[in-house]
Amino acid sequence: MDRRFAVIVRAYDDGVAFRYEIPPESKLDRFVIYHERTEFRFADDCRCWIGVPSSGGESRYPETRLSAIPCCGSNGVCRCALPLMAQTPTRCVAITEAGGTDWADMALCGTGGSAVRVVLSPHRDGCGCVSATAPHVSPWRVVLAVPDAAGLLDSDLIANLGHEDASGDRVPHLWKGGLTPLQTVTVPFTLGLLGAVDFSTDDVKGTHARRLALQAVCLGSSGVARDADENTLGREVPSVWDETVVLDAEIARHVAVARRSGETWWLVALNGETALRLRVPLRFLGEGAWTLRGCADVPDAGAAGGPRHPVERESTCSLTASDTLVLDLPPAGGYAAVLSRP
Numbered sequence: 001m002d003r004r005f006a007v008i009v010r011a012y013d014d015g016v017a018f019r020y021e022i023p024p025e026s027k028l029d030r031f032v033i034y035h036e037r038t039e040f041r042f043a044d045d046c047r048c049w050i051g052v053p054s055s056g057g058e059s060r061y062p063e064t065r066l067s068a069i070p071c072c073g074s075n076g077v078c079r080c081a082l083p084l085m086a087q088t089p090t091r092c093v094a095i096t097e098a099g100g101t102d103w104a105d106m107a108l109c110g111t112g113g114s115a116v117r118v119v120l121s122p123h124r125d126g127c128g129c130v131s132a133t134a135p136h137v138s139p140w141r142v143v144l145a146v147p148d149a150a151g152l153l154d155s156d157l158i159a160n161l162g163h164e165d166a167s168g169d170r171v172p173h174l175w176k177g178g179l180t181p182l183q184t185v186t187v188p189f190t191l192g193l194l195g196a197v198d199f200s201t202d203d204v205k206g207t208h209a210r211r212l213a214l215q216a217v218c219l220g221s222s223g224v225a226r227d228a229d230e231n232t233l234g235r236e237v238p239s240v241w242d243e244t245v246v247l248d249a250e251i252a253r254h255v256a257v258a259r260r261s262g263e264t265w266w267l268v269a270l271n272g273e274t275a276l277r278l279r280v281p282l283r284f285l286g287e288g289a290w291t292l293r294g295c296a297d298v299p300d301a302g303a304a305g306g307p308r309h310p311v312e313r314e315s316t317c318s319l320t321a322s323d324t325l326v327l328d329l330p331p332a333g334g335y336a337a338v339l340s341r342p
Contacts, residue, residue: 003028014155015144022134033130038118038141040095042066045114046088049190049252051081060183061190063252069110079107079119083193085251091145092152092251094193098161100139104129149249152189185272186252188217209295210334213268217257245284258284265339271329278327285321285339292317294337297330
């Protein structure tokens with residue numbers, strides 16, 4: 001039988017996307033797909049982050065190598081959750097899917113080398129992975145490739161492709177378990193790329209400043225920090241933003257972002273396991289004077305595995321767009337500030 005399908009490819013400044021189309025000419029009025037033979041091959045065995053199941057039921061994203069991604073699990077083929085984040089010598093690369101309906105969810109498994117392959121989730125009845133009629137298209141298989149980690153957070157490619165096939169906003173990803181301080185810094189570069197990450201700040205371990213920062217970095221967080229009554233900033237984090245500027249970022253190491261809501265800017269930062277001094281130019285501000293109210297960790301706050309530490313109380317100062325803010329972030333630390341007109 002003459003069976004045909006098409007591959008639709010789109011190229012962008014920050015990546016490429018392709019999808020499979022089964023047209024009417026395929027002569028497949030009704031079809032069942034059992035496997036998808038798609039592979040993504042990298043030139044080097046680079047370090048990467050991919051979702052692996054945990055005992056809490058929520059995927060975690062530990063750092064690993066492409067060659068170390070599991071090929072098989074206890075129940076057969078391993079299914080690692082999207083997205084895959086890879087750091088090549090010249091690019092930050094994310095592999096995921098976007099858009100599409102009536103198609104099996106895409107996962108990835110290792111090959112023992114520098115390639116990964118697509119694994120489709122089977123139907124519960126065991127009758128293949130995709131059962132549909134022609135014409136039909138798969139979701140987009142997306143390769144986002146940007147010069148640095150900041151470009152990952154700046155890109156709208158995944159969001160735009162997803163909105164093509166669905167009306168309204170994407171459903172937030174619900175984080176089911178507690179977020180440890182050193183795990184939270186991977187969220188913006190993994191689950192955060194797929195859309196809003198919905199979690200309660202009560203589930204976030206760490207200082208008040210870190211929970212405030214995570215609430216602003218990851219869209220969709222719900223509630224306020226447990227000690228919000230001790231710090232008014234905790235009751236002011238907007239749920240919708242008008243503009244975002246990525247100030248500094250490194251995958252799973254740190255992220256600093258400025259977000260604007262109306263005439264007010266929020267400047268937030270999350271840090272990994274190593275103490276860090278960040279110099280943040282305030283060029284994103286408009287002309288004239290601005291008042292900053294900040295919430296910062298004390299030097300030993302947020303130590304990995306340690307108890308919850310107190311934080312410095314709010315500090316206030318006047319700044320302009322020509323100033324540079326110096327942030328001293330302890331291990332697993334955070335910072336949150338509101339900048340408004342006096």
